[in-house]
Amino acid sequence: MVGKMSILVTGGAGYLGSHTVLTLLQAGHSVVVLDNFSNSSAVVLSRIAQLAGRAPTFVRGDVRDGACLRNLFLKYPIQAVMHFAGLKSVAESARQPLNYYLNNVSGTLQLCQAMAEFGIYRLVFSSSATVYGDSNEMPLSEDSPTGVPTNPYGRSKLMVEELLQDLADAEGRWGIAVLRYFNPVGAHKSGFIGDDPNGTPNNLLPYISQVAVGRLKALQLFGNDYPTPDGTGVRDYIHVLDLAAGHLCALEAVGRRSGLSTWNLGTGRGYSVLEVISAFERACGRKVDFVIVPRREGDVAQCWADPGKAFRELGWRAERGLDEMMADAWRWQLTNPDGYKESGV
Numbered sequence: 001m002v003g004k005m006s007i008l009v010t011g012g013a014g015y016l017g018s019h020t021v022l023t024l025l026q027a028g029h030s031v032v033v034l035d036n037f038s039n040s041s042a043v044v045l046s047r048i049a050q051l052a053g054r055a056p057t058f059v060r061g062d063v064r065d066g067a068c069l070r071n072l073f074l075k076y077p078i079q080a081v082m083h084f085a086g087l088k089s090v091a092e093s094a095r096q097p098l099n100y101y102l103n104n105v106s107g108t109l110q111l112c113q114a115m116a117e118f119g120i121y122r123l124v125f126s127s128s129a130t131v132y133g134d135s136n137e138m139p140l141s142e143d144s145p146t147g148v149p150t151n152p153y154g155r156s157k158l159m160v161e162e163l164l165q166d167l168a169d170a171e172g173r174w175g176i177a178v179l180r181y182f183n184p185v186g187a188h189k190s191g192f193i194g195d196d197p198n199g200t201p202n203n204l205l206p207y208i209s210q211v212a213v214g215r216l217k218a219l220q221l222f223g224n225d226y227p228t229p230d231g232t233g234v235r236d237y238i239h240v241l242d243l244a245a246g247h248l249c250a251l252e253a254v255g256r257r258s259g260l261s262t263w264n265l266g267t268g269r270g271y272s273v274l275e276v277i278s279a280f281e282r283a284c285g286r287k288v289d290f291v292i293v294p295r296r297e298g299d300v301a302q303c304w305a306d307p308g309k310a311f312r313e314l315g316w317r318a319e320r321g322l323d324e325m326m327a328d329a330w331r332w333q334l335t336n337p338d339g340y341k342e343s344g345v
């Protein structure tokens with residue numbers, strides 16, 4: 001167990017960052033959130049404060065802004081950084097590649113440069129299972145080859161993984177955790193914080209939730225002709241609070257070991273789109289209408305983790321099952337039908 005630390009969380013107002021900030025505060029750490037609110041709102045910070053009984057420090061700013069980072073490191077005694085800030089839409093990345101490379105790649109370079117200047121060498125980075133590409137070999141372990149990403153978002157994650165490896169090779173003081181997330185879903189039990197995508201959701205769970213709550217008409221199910229048991233895509237869905245707990249374990253690990261380590265954060269179990277729809281219907285007690293449409297370009301048939309390395313090396317494993325993920329996602333959607341937007345708190 002490491003002692004209480006002062007941690008910078010970039011992108012801490014976002015979906016995954018907000019749940020991790022809460023987990024860090026509850027574990028007794030001090031947290032500074034840096035966010036530019038490009039995909040989030042200030043409401044989430046007061047919700048976190050209500051749940052944790054104390055607020056994280058907040059700095060509104062951009063990871064691409066070196067002066068902002070230096071001011072932050074001058075002002076706060078940061079010991080480690082969790083770097084969530086970035087853009088995450090595959091489709092948007094194909095339309096705006098420059099924006100994706102600037103935010104995801106240049107943003108990380110600026111951050112690492114400022115960290116090194118201030119002697120901060122512990123970093124936990126949000127990567128993605130998308131770096132594995134299309135593979136027939138399941139489950140995916142950290143040794144599985146990385147694929148050839150089919151879009152700028154995937155390429156930006158792989159580029160950052162590679163540049164972080166170069167950093168760790170060049171300077172032995174870095175302790176870097178690259179966490180490859182599978183499919184984070186669900187929300188905090190309170191229904192106070194959750195996933196609040198801008199516009200029409202790209203991801204399955206927020207889409208299903210918005211159909212169930214009556215905001216969207218029917219789910220478009222992208223393909224039932226995949227070589228999977230029921231023909232629909234299979235993914236490894238992981239509860240966002242299990243993911244957040246994984247970050248705490250990774251933070252401790254980068255305090256004890258130097259170099260770069262890569263860990264999958266997944267459950268090790270895959271579910272098809274049809275199985276997810278059924279589980280969600282059980283959780284919400286309503287029918288989720290869907291229509292089968294052609295495959296979405298770039299989607300892989302199946303993707304699930306071998307989470308064994310994280311268990312062996314971090315003592316972490318996902319605890320929550322699919323029904324709990326669905327129930328928690330539904331509670332968040334039902335109590336916040338329009339996300340954070342309509343909320344006064």
Ligand code: NAD
Pocket residue numbers: 010011012013014015016017034035036037038039040061062063064083084085086087088103107126127128129181182183184
């Ligand atoms: P999110 O959009 O909810 O959160 C990202 C946060 O970063 C937002 O609050 C946004 O305002 C902020 N941000 C974006 N660019 C910024 C910048 N230049 N400077 C400062 N703040 C900035 O996304 P999320 O789902 O919480 O994802 C967090 C990270 O995890 C991302 O790097 C994403 O690529 C990665 N990831 C997410 C998933 C997923 O399914 N959600 C899966 C794999 C990897």
Ligand code: UDP
Pocket residue numbers: 183202203204205207219220221222223232233234235273296299
């Ligand atoms: N999916 C779908 N309809 C949607 C969104 C997703 O059928 O509106 C399917 C998608 O083809 C994939 C699974 O749901 O098989 C998970 O998709 P998501 O975008 O959430 O995650 P990713 O594809 O990035 O793993």
